[in-house]
Amino acid sequence: MARLSSVCMVMVFFLLWAIAIQGAEYLKYKDPKQPLHARINDLISRMTLEEKIGQMTQIERNVTTPEIIKKYHIGSILIGGGSAPAPHASAETWMDMADEFQKGALSDRLGIPIIIGVDAIHGHNNVFNATIFPHNVGLGATRDPQLVKKIGAATALEVRATGIPYTFAPCIAVCRDPRWGRCFESYSEDHKIVQAMTELIPGLQGDIPANYPMNFPYVNNERIKVAGCAKHFVGDGGTINGIR
Ligand SMILES: *[C@@H]1O[C@H](CO)[C@@H](O)[C@H](O)[C@H]1NC(C)=O
Ligand SMILES: *[C@@H]1O[C@H](CO)[C@@H](O)[C@H](O)[C@H]1NC(C)=O
Numbered sequence: 001m002a003r004l005s006s007v008c009m010v011m012v013f014f015l016l017w018a019i020a021i022q023g024a025e026y027l028k029y030k031d032p033k034q035p036l037h038a039r040i041n042d043l044i045s046r047m048t049l050e051e052k053i054g055q056m057t058q059i060e061r062n063v064t065t066p067e068i069i070k071k072y073h074i075g076s077i078l079i080g081g082g083s084a085p086a087p088h089a090s091a092e093t094w095m096d097m098a099d100e101f102q103k104g105a106l107s108d109r110l111g112i113p114i115i116i117g118v119d120a121i122h123g124h125n126n127v128f129n130a131t132i133f134p135h136n137v138g139l140g141a142t143r144d145p146q147l148v149k150k151i152g153a154a155t156a157l158e159v160r161a162t163g164i165p166y167t168f169a170p171c172i173a174v175c176r177d178p179r180w181g182r183c184f185e186s187y188s189e190d191h192k193i194v195q196a197m198t199e200l201i202p203g204l205q206g207d208i209p210a211n212y213p214m215n216f217p218y219v220n221n222e223r224i225k226v227a228g229c230a231k232h233f234v235g236d237g238g239t240i241n242g243i244r
Pocket of ligand 2: 088089090091128129
């Protein structure tokens, strides 16, 4: 009798297991073997209008919680200049914050990972004890793009160490009038020097291989490199009498 019931239990177990497997729906967008465009099309076809709006929305760290990310399907987070989880937060506290935000995103219906970006403009400048480099006005004065590239690599390492994959840098403003209040963020009044200093980008992201399709974003090492972002708007710094 005891033997029969244990056989029954094993059978019931396999029955439940088979139902569970069948119930786990195959999701094409989560299948890394599918081509990228097929995964994107599949994901977008599943999204509601509300989810699409949420994914296109970026909110500041200071109003972000895992619950808010999930509730509004938020796509990305800005950690703006001076923004930090606590006044003297350690790298570990930063990392924990990034993990909590990511968990919030992954717990949402479609489980779309969130993009977290930080204003790491001259080093990982929001982080206590991080390496702070001179601001862009000083770096432009060096006329040394290879040095700026090394600074990009050092910054990427420290940004990654806090769990963040993306920085809103470099600032490629061309400051045409020093009366403008944000001239310190500009490498030069000469656009050729600003252009040369975009060597920061391969420093942040890693060098793009020669045969790489240029219309794809590129980060060559997820442990030590981060995505860059040349900013701000076109014509940034082209003020009239220092006024935007
Ligand atoms: C959050 O950060 C933004 C951007 O720096 C700032 O304008 C806003 O006042 C901050 N809000 C709060 C609630 O601290
Ligand atoms: C900052 O650096 C100092 C000196 O190395 C160290 O004693 C301290 O623990 C660091 N604090 C944080 C929050 O990383």
